[in-house]
Amino acid sequence: MINYIILVLSASTAVFTHLLHVRFKQGPVRASALLALVAGLIFHFFPTWLSADLSKHIPLVVIGASFIGMVSSDRLANILGIIIAGLLFGLIYAHTSRYFDGYGGALGTAACIAVLVCMAIPHLSSKRKLTVGILQLRRMLFNSKRKTNYRRRNQGM
Amino acid sequence: MKNGVHYSIIVLLFFIQALFLYSIFRENNRSYMVSITLLSLTILLLYTYMKVQLHEEHQEYESLKVALWVPIGAICSYYLNQVLQLGPVLAAALVGTIASFLPNLRPRSVYLQKLPVAIYCGAFVGMSSPKIAAGPGFILAASMFTAIFLIVSKSIMQGVGGKLGTLAFLGVTITYFLLYFFDGA
Numbered sequence: 001m002i003n004y005i006i007l008v009l010s011a012s013t014a015v016f017t018h019l020l021h022v023r024f025k026q027g028p029v030r031a032s033a034l035l036a037l038v039a040g041l042i043f044h045f046f047p048t049w050l051s052a053d054l055s056k057h058i059p060l061v062v063i064g065a066s067f068i069g070m071v072s073s074d075r076l077a078n079i080l081g082i083i084i085a086g087l088l089f090g091l092i093y094a095h096t097s098r099y100f101d102g103y104g105g106a107l108g109t110a111a112c113i114a115v116l117v118c119m120a121i122p123h124l125s126s127k128r129k130l131t132v133g134i135l136q137l138r139r140m141l142f143n144s145k146r147k148t149n150y151r152r153r154n155q156g157m
Numbered sequence: 158m159k160n161g162v163h164y165s166i167i168v169l170l171f172f173i174q175a176l177f178l179y180s181i182f183r184e185n186n187r188s189y190m191v192s193i194t195l196l197s198l199t200i201l202l203l204y205t206y207m208k209v210q211l212h213e214e215h216q217e218y219e220s221l222k223v224a225l226w227v228p229i230g231a232i233c234s235y236y237l238n239q240v241l242q243l244g245p246v247l248a249a250a251l252v253g254t255i256a257s258f259l260p261n262l263r264p265r266s267v268y269l270q271k272l273p274v275a276i277y278c279g280a281f282v283g284m285s286s287p288k289i290a291a292g293p294g295f296i297l298a299a300s301m302f303t304a305i306f307l308i309v310s311k312s313i314m315q316g317v318g319g320k321l322g323t324l325a326f327l328g329v330t331i332t333y334f335l336l337y338f339f340d341g342a
Binding site: 026027028029030032033037039040041043044059060062063067068069070071072075085091092095097098099100101102104105106108110111112113114115116117119120121 | 173177180183185198204211245247250253257258273277281283284286299316320323325327329333
């Protein structure tokens with residue numbers, strides 16, 4: 001159950017941070033730090049609000065996933081890419097090694113791996129490729145429609 | 158020389174990320190699903206490093222005046238985290254939020270625009286737990302390494318989320334292993 005919460009929370013935090021960063025033009029640092037601040041303050045003042053496990057993990061997941069949302073829009077072009085990177089981060093976080101427990105920057109490393117892996121999927125990382133894909137699909141659809149109309153007209157004649 | 162530094166930092170970044178994934182594999186190697194997922198992640202990661210345009214072709218260096226803010230961010234975050242016992246998340250988030258408002262002091266200043274990134278990068282170093290970072294000396298040393306990596310990685314992975322965290326992780330890991338090596342020797 002806790003793993004599902006981590007996955008959903010990391011994907012949604014990554015999307016919220018990206019919206020704050022790109023759409024509301026708050027910049028990457030403020031977008032990430034503000035969300036982490038809200039999560040940190042909630043669990044600092046209400047530590048027993050949720051179970052001990054969740055109170056420990058939620059702030060860490062929020063700050064880690066917020067690093068994904070700091071990505072610039074020419075690196076990960078669409079929200080789907082951000083969601084997939086968020087889910088990947090959640091997956092890495094859920095299985096993260098105890099060996100690197102307490103190392104500063106470990107969450108950032110997990111976030112960076114998630115973003116870089118998503119960038120290997122071309123349709124998530126490049127707006128241009130997606131646009132070319134959509135154009136090709138449109139051309140294919142319209143061409144087939146035109147051909148059908150042409151055939152119908154010829155048959156009617 | 159510039160190319161040598163450029164490629165060394167790229168190799169170092171890939172190495173530390175591969176090591177991070179390998180440490181997960183070592184603890185979860187009984188599960189086939191986790192092992193296959195980690196192998197796929199490593200292959201895709203390598204593919205991105207080799208095929209995707211991640212880095213600028215010309216090597217650029219960040220200014221030393223900007224990088225000096227990394228240790229300042231790290232010490233502030235360390236103080237909030239370990240001395241005031243606010244915890245790593247609240248400490249880094251507070252430092253990052255305050256840093257993000259610094260450019261508002263003089264919106265036309267190019268220098269002030271660059272500070273939030275350096276301070277937030279330092280704040281990640283300060284998130285280290287007491288069992289890793291025993292005192293401010295460790296944080297200062299780790300943040301110095303991180304500042305050097307920030308200087309030389311200006312044209313590497315620009316705009317990639319998590320880059321600052323990876324630099325901080327590199328700084329902390331190198332400091333920890335150097336201390337371990339010299340203490341052990």
